[in-house]
Amino acid sequence: MARVQLPIKDMSPISAARLSEPPNRSRQRILLVAGIVAYVACSQWMYVNYLYPNWAYFGFDYNAPTAKYLVLAWTLSLLPSLWMPIELARPSQLAYWVLYIVTYIPSMFIPLYININPPSEISFVMIVFFVGFVLTGLSYLLPLLPLRPVRISRKTFWWTFGCLAAGFTIWMIAVFHGHMQIVSFGDIYTQRNAAGELAEGSAVFFAIMGLTGAINPFLMGCGLYYRRRWLFLAGVAGQLLVFSVLGTKGSILSIVFVPGVYAVLRIGRSPFGLKITYACLALLVGSCLAYVFAGEDPGPFLFVVLFLVLMRTLPMGGLVTAWYYNFFQQNPLTYYSHVTGVNWFVHYPYANFIGLEIGSFYQTGSDLDATAHFWAMDGLEALGLPGVLVISVFCALVFWALDSAAQRHDPRLAALVITYATYNLANISMFTSLFSGGLILLILFLYMLQPRKGMEFASSLAGAGVLTSVPPAAPSFPG
Numbered sequence: 001m002a003r004v005q006l007p008i009k010d011m012s013p014i015s016a017a018r019l020s021e022p023p024n025r026s027r028q029r030i031l032l033v034a035g036i037v038a039y040v041a042c043s044q045w046m047y048v049n050y051l052y053p054n055w056a057y058f059g060f061d062y063n064a065p066t067a068k069y070l071v072l073a074w075t076l077s078l079l080p081s082l083w084m085p086i087e088l089a090r091p092s093q094l095a096y097w098v099l100y101i102v103t104y105i106p107s108m109f110i111p112l113y114i115n116i117n118p119p120s121e122i123s124f125v126m127i128v129f130f131v132g133f134v135l136t137g138l139s140y141l142l143p144l145l146p147l148r149p150v151r152i153s154r155k156t157f158w159w160t161f162g163c164l165a166a167g168f169t170i171w172m173i174a175v176f177h178g179h180m181q182i183v184s185f186g187d188i189y190t191q192r193n194a195a196g197e198l199a200e201g202s203a204v205f206f207a208i209m210g211l212t213g214a215i216n217p218f219l220m221g222c223g224l225y226y227r228r229r230w231l232f233l234a235g236v237a238g239q240l241l242v243f244s245v246l247g248t249k250g251s252i253l254s255i256v257f258v259p260g261v262y263a264v265l266r267i268g269r270s271p272f273g274l275k276i277t278y279a280c281l282a283l284l285v286g287s288c289l290a291y292v293f294a295g296e297d298p299g300p301f302l303f304v305v306l307f308l309v310l311m312r313t314l315p316m317g318g319l320v321t322a323w324y325y326n327f328f329q330q331n332p333l334t335y336y337s338h339v340t341g342v343n344w345f346v347h348y349p350y351a352n353f354i355g356l357e358i359g360s361f362y363q364t365g366s367d368l369d370a371t372a373h374f375w376a377m378d379g380l381e382a383l384g385l386p387g388v389l390v391i392s393v394f395c396a397l398v399f400w401a402l403d404s405a406a407q408r409h410d411p412r413l414a415a416l417v418i419t420y421a422t423y424n425l426a427n428i429s430m431f432t433s434l435f436s437g438g439l440i441l442l443i444l445f446l447y448m449l450q451p452r453k454g455m456e457f458a459s460s461l462a463g464a465g466v467l468t469s470v471p472p473a474a475p476s477f478p479g
Contacts, residue, residue: 045288050310059114059362069122077108080134088271094419103375104129107321109318110318111318132389161215161218169211172245176195212438215238254419257420257423320376323370328380374428379392395425398430406446406447409451421439
């Protein structure tokens with residue numbers, strides 16, 4: 001009997017993508033779900049055995065919730081693993097995965113554990129976050145915008161880019177030449193205060209933000225992808241230069257994060273979703289084992305590593321979710337007056353930046369800056385729980401714009417250059433990420449950069465759906 005071939009153009013994007021699935025896709029999905037189950041279970045062990053004993057004074061208290069709330073937290077944590085993209089077909093899917101691991105999952109459990117609001121209220125917060133996460137992922141159902149390529153050569157682009165990078169760097173050095181020094185993390189706030197005094201009345205911070213959030217990460221990402229060591233090292237040097245001025249931890253951490261994402265993309269033949277799941281699981285398990293074997297005295301180096309991984313990176317998103325929800329139950333909403341431009345028309349009701357307001361509220365007597373992910377800062381802070389849904393839709397549109405601008409490039413290249421912007425999305429306001437964080441500049445760079453000849457990424461199904469996606473065209477990174 002002859003096989004009937006249905007034309008893909010007559011199908012929905014998701015149906016067409018399903019027909020293109022390899023036969024082992026179901027097995028891959030099972031492995032992905034199993035990895036998330038193991039990650040969530042290990043996270044709970046880590047909270048009870050590391051965070052609570054060592055960091056309860058910071059806010060990581062532990063009040064065991066009843067079974068029904070734990071079941072809800074587990075259910076809402078695992079449900080997205082049924083549709084999370086297995087292949088990396090759009091660059092924003094890197095951000096979607098990072099938000100899932102370091103913001104969404106912790107927000108399902110930690111607000112229950114610290115118990116500053118009744119579990120019945122927190123359960124509603126969890127459900128709203130789940131709906132928001134679904135809304136964000138719906139961007140992958142939208143067809144990419146058919147943008148017309150910019151008619152500039154790669155040579156012209158790189159000359160213009162180089163002049164911009166050099167101009168910003170010279171400007172920064174001219175202002176801070178007598179102040180630049182590499183300091184420890186304990187002295188970064190002193191460094192920032194001194195830099196602020198030197199820069200007062202100037203606009204040099206626009207140059208610094210452009211370098212930190214866009215130009216240097218773009219150099220590192222392109223350097224790794226195209227295996228141009230000098231490009232990567234130029235980006236690293238640029239981030240070190242920024243750190244010597246402002247002591248920004250993000251500029252240093254980006255030097256670790258970008259190669260880390262490159263390693264996940266480069267090593268092994270498993271699809272991206274499996275690799276990032278099991279890489280995060282290995283990081284968590286390895287850190288927990290190191291803590292167990294170190295006993296009561298982990299030593300200064302291991303202490304810093306455990307602090308960065310098990311306290312600062314993986315669970316912090318859940319703690320600030322609880323803080324922001326609780327704080328804005330008792331205090332005025334900002335109605336987006338925390339965004340420059342909106343505050344020209346809407347009164348901002350606080351004396352300080354909201355991160356400082358919340359940090360000093362929950363850590364009395366400290367100058368903690370409790371900056372948080374965009375669901376907290378642009379959702380809970382701005383409009384309360386309805387704001388979570390509003391900013392989720394806005395985030396979906398940002399993802400759509402990013403993916404549309406980068407559609408001619410291998411999504412792995414675009415994912416590398418937005419790695420630091422992804423870190424920002426999990427830690428600061430969406431609007432700060434777009435403007436001060438350089439995400440808009442990165443979108444513009446990706447749109448204007450012409451792909452190398454023969455390396456255009458073209459797939460009518462690429463990133464078509466949330467439930468599944470097709471693999472990138474090129475099987476390996478270019479030499």
